[in-house]
Amino acid sequence: MIIARRNTEIREIVKSKKSNGNSVSLVPTMGALHEGHLSLINLAKANSQFVICYIFVNPTQFNNPSDLEKYPRTLETDIELLKDIDCDCLFAPDLDCIYPDNFDCEVLPSKTLSAPMEGLHRPGHFAGVCTVLAKFFNIVDPDFAVFGEKDFQQLRIVEQMVKDLNFPTQIIRAPLIREESGLALSSRNQRLNPSDRKLAAQIYFALESSKQLFLEGETEVKKLVNQVQTVLAQSPDFELEYVEITDENLVAQTDAKAGNRIFIAAWLSGIRLIDNLKL
Numbered sequence: 001m002i003i004a005r006r007n008t009e010i011r012e013i014v015k016s017k018k019s020n021g022n023s024v025s026l027v028p029t030m031g032a033l034h035e036g037h038l039s040l041i042n043l044a045k046a047n048s049q050f051v052i053c054y055i056f057v058n059p060t061q062f063n064n065p066s067d068l069e070k071y072p073r074t075l076e077t078d079i080e081l082l083k084d085i086d087c088d089c090l091f092a093p094d095l096d097c098i099y100p101d102n103f104d105c106e107v108l109p110s111k112t113l114s115a116p117m118e119g120l121h122r123p124g125h126f127a128g129v130c131t132v133l134a135k136f137f138n139i140v141d142p143d144f145a146v147f148g149e150k151d152f153q154q155l156r157i158v159e160q161m162v163k164d165l166n167f168p169t170q171i172i173r174a175p176l177i178r179e180e181s182g183l184a185l186s187s188r189n190q191r192l193n194p195s196d197r198k199l200a201a202q203i204y205f206a207l208e209s210s211k212q213l214f215l216e217g218e219t220e221v222k223k224l225v226n227q228v229q230t231v232l233a234q235s236p237d238f239e240l241e242y243v244e245i246t247d248e249n250l251v252a253q254t255d256a257k258a259g260n261r262i263f264i265a266a267w268l269s270g271i272r273l274i275d276n277l278k279l
């Protein structure tokens with residue numbers, strides 16, 4: 001596997017691959033890789049001839065300094081995992097390659113798509129995401145970029161950014177991958193102790209039980225949301241931040257329809273977890 005650390009290096013690599021007729025995919029990550037990330041890389045491999053995974057813990061998308069500080073960084077293990085699945089290239093630039101001292105620009109997200117949920121509860125988060133992705137898209141110039149439905153709001157915002165700002169990159173959606181318990185895989189799960197990790201699977205159970213109610217004919221969003229709240233209220237350790245049901249454009253619904261998604265953000269022992277499920 002090629003490991004590139006500088007912008008000029010990755011540009012040269014991509015230029016040479018493209019000139020040989022290879023299509024190039026980019027899989028953006030913040031590292032601490034797990035099976036969810038690896039599924040994105042496998043999807044990229046199925047769609048293109050040369051796959052680049054980038055690992056960059058982007059400070060501008062953290063609205064909470066302690067979350068940034070505690071974010072797991074496991075580069076050596078990540079490199080082994082990437083080699084094991086035959087990823088072609090890792091791009092792992094240092095902070096100053098992406099944010100030099102005089103860096104002073106910002107790419108703002110779609111106003112509509114970034115208004116609810118993560119955008120509301122994490123001010124500035126999506127501007128940080130759009131800024132760093134615009135930079136990586138310009139540095140790498142990939143034909144494809146793969147994003148997970150785990151962060152569905154982010155995925156929709158990236159799709160809109162690419163369309164509105166004419167990036168010549170096609171966005172590929174990857175399904176959300178769960179542990180056997182149902183817990184959505186996340187780098188932040190590493191920070192959960194074993195008993196909290198077990199408890200965290202209740203988030204999925206709560207979403208599933210709401211979906212079950214919907215499948216039995218209940219469409220009133222208030223009742224479906226209440227079902228999630230009731231399940232999670234059984235454990236005092238959860239602190240709910242939001243539960244919402246929206247359509248594909250992230251518009252909150254009052255009457256749920258098939259294809260809508262139910263979204264949740266909840267705190268457990270100081271760790272913020274998000275999940276979503278298609279109805």
Ligand code: AMP
Binds near residue numbers: 031037039149151
């Ligand atoms: P992150 O490293 O958390 O920034 O995530 C990098 C990419 O991996 C994003 O596109 C995420 O949506 C995706 N991802 C993270 N966890 C999962 C998961 N459990 N299933 C599918 N994709 C995921």
